[in-house]
Amino acid sequence: MEIDSGEGTGRRGRMLSLDQRLDEPVNDLEARHVRAMDGKKELTSLLILRLAFQSLGVVYGDLSTSPLYVFNSTFPGGVSDPEDVMGALSLIIYSLTLIPLLKYVFVVMRANDNGEGGTFALYSLLCRHANVKTIPNKHRTDEELTTYSIQKIKDKSFAARTKKWLEAKLYRRNALLLLVLVGTSMVVGDGIFTPAISVLSSVGGIKVADPKLSDDVVVVFAVVILVALFSLQHYGTDKVGWLFAPAVLLWLLSIGSIGAYNIFKHDRQVLKAFSPLYIVRYFRRGKKQSWVSLGGIMLSITGTEALFADLGHFSTLAVQIAFTLVVFPCLLLQYMGQAAYIIHHQDHVRDAFYKSIPESVYWPVFIIATLAAIIASQATISATFTIIKQAVALGCFPRVKVVHTSKDFSGQIYIPEINWILMVLCIIVIAGFTNQTQIGNAYGTAVVAVMLVTTILMALIMLIVWRSNWLLVFIFTGFFLVVELVYFSSVLFKVNQGGWAPLVIATVFLIIMYVWHYGTLKRYEFEMESKVSMAWILGLGPSLGLVRVPGIGLVYTELATGVPHIFSHFVTHLPALHSVVVFVCVKYLPVNTVPQEERFLVKRIGPKEFHMFRCVARYGYKDLHKKDDNFEKMLLDALSQYIRNESLMDSFSDSEDCSIYEQQPPQHASALLMENGNSLSLGMVSANSSSDSIISERPLQQQSGHHVSFGVSQPPIHRDELQFLNECRDAGVVHILGNTIVRARRESGFIKKVAVDYIYAFLRRICRENSVIFNIPHESLLNVGQVFYV
DSSP: OOBSTTBSBHHHHHHHTTOOBOSSOOOHHHHHHHHHHHHHHHHHHHHHHHHHHHHHHHHSHHHHTGGGTHHHHHOTTOOSOHHHHHHHHHHHHHHHIIIIIIIIITTGGGGOBTTBOSHHHHHHHHHHHSSOOSSOOOOGGGGGSTTOOOOOOOTTSHHHHHHHHHHHOHHHHHHHHHHHHHHHHHHHHHHHHHHHHHHHHHHTHHHHHOTTSOHHHHHHHHHHHHHHHHHTGGGOSTTTGGGHHHHHHHHHHHHHHHHHHHHHHHOGGGGGGGSTHHHHHHHHHHTHHHHHTHHHHGGGGTTHHHHHHTOTTSOHHHHHHHIIIIIHHHHHHHHHHHHHHHHHOGGGGGGHHHHTSOGGGHHHHHHHHHHHHHHHHHHHHHHHHHHHHHHHHTTSSOOOOOEEOOSSOTTOEEOHHHHHHHHHHHHHHHHHSSSHHHHHHHHHHHHHHHHHHHHHHHHHIIIIISOOOHHHHHHHHHHHHHHHHHHHHHHHTTGGGTTHHHHHHHHHHHHHHHHHHHHHHHHHHHHHHTOBOHHHHHHHTTTTTSEEEEEEEEEEESOSSSBOHHHHHHHHHOSEEEEEEEEEEEEEOSSSOOOGGGSEEEEEESOGGGOEEEEEEEEOTTOOOOTTOOHHHHHHHHHHHHHHHHHHHHHHHHSSSOOGGGSOOOTTEEEEEEEETTEEEEEEEESBOOTTOBOSSSBGGGTTOOBOOOSSOOOOOOOHHHHHHHHHHHHOEEEEEEEEEEEOOTTOOHHHHIIIIIIIHHHHHHSOOHHHHTTOOGGGEEEEEEEEEO
């Protein structure tokens, strides 16, 4: 047998390297993908309004509750001139128009990653189109996934030059990663401050109705609601989620109606605020004070990032319709109505929202406001769970327990550790800050920082992925950077008034994520440098110098190629080895999901008599390891199918007849053979089949019950190795994991020693082990200890 780089067989590799696609129908996976896309178009045309309605409860909860606290935070010292209210209202109108409407709804949402939004979705798009991922584990087989959408770039285009510039220096790729981590840290800050300010503002209506109540009573009431909210997170929102959209719609219609009522009752002149001249006069009159008030005005667009981060299962068009037809006009009416009320009741600016409500509907609106605040908090908490899950998948956060809370919706998850951390920090924020204005200052800092990160990432997306004209990109990026930096300068001015809180929280999470990613990268580099040579493996012979005992050994490794150092460590210290050895690499790709039928990529290592394989389990950042998934069974089933496919191809290659590519199949049949490196997969779609027909993971007759005729007689499949595998499977499966300790070298600097020996070591001790993530039985687990010096 001819060995090609220690993996696979040369003869079979040469036959499959033709990679010829027949003219007739595509393989089964591609056919299903095409049918799914056609069905999606039909559903979109029929259910777009329903999706727009449902998106109200998930996407717009945070943005729609902003009227509770905007004017209070803008004028914490009260209103001295009615013209200031007009200027602030004009700023609110144009802020809502420019950032949520123009930037996010009509531009940023187009950059979704197969329906997924958020900071890591943008980063994943860049990683697929440019070699910017800091962990260099990309392989050519990744691009063959159906979800790995990528467009080729012309060599001499501006996009190609930008891509080359970004890839050229390591510090540029690290700077991009750091930018993404900063945005992620600030999103976690949103998950803390949104529940705090939303719930506290909504329950503040109690004190408006009864001024004798103290602030402590309001704080206690808000804390009780938050504790209840976080305590119920593990149940998920599946059972009550259907209430979210009607509740938010009722809230939006209520505040829109109240706003219109106040406009016609108090002052219709507020409609003039659409003129930008009021903004100019506002800054001329107030100068520094007007600039400082931008921190409060900016709260009118809080929740904008959720438009993108919570895109989830909703189409872009549905979210756009919901915003432009419902959310945007209702918010404008409410802000103009509050402004009209404040102009004639300047001393009521602190509680303008509740005091502007007609007395006859006060308590119903109070109940709806509290419910809307809870929904807004829930949406932000869920978004935090999602982005932490994405960070874990991309190696930027310690492994945590992820619980799937819904059987119907894959995006609904719960992370216990993060949930309790958010709850404690929310309570500290509410109890620690002396007033709502300070919480607003802190909230604004987190929100505008995420917007800046999104603008910079969008510039790269527009250049590299969309290949837009560089002049348009420059105008888009320059305009929104100027606007957002003005807001950012204003909130930074209030650092000593509460703005320091999100900076401290974000710094802590940034250190955790960067140190974890650094440690993960160094572990990967060490394993790559210390790989075992194939010559050493072949020199040991089929027995590998040990006693081969019945059973299957699954050796987990970070490497998708080569034999890991842990294997040599294992065979050096133990006298026996399992009859079948499979090197398992769990690899996360920069895609939102990997279809189940494309999950496992199996290769052979060395000659057949060695009985050694590699299996790469590929996941997207949205994929979950559910508790009821039997990872071991799925992996071994994929291995069995690989052996069947390999035996079939050996039968064809050893046959005296010509190759299947040299025979013209009937018009009703088509076949596709692919060579993924040295991996083998065979897919068929046709009208006829036999029991010997094999596809990538399961027999064809289980898929369609049809028959394929190649025009040649098909010899029987050799089942000797398959029978041997089943016997070893019955004897038992052992999961071999490396219990790795990473330490800094003696000559390392002080900062590196602190990061590796203390912070990373502590995170490794408290994070979830892979054995827990993949539900490996304790009695089947074998840990191999080793120390890495980086």
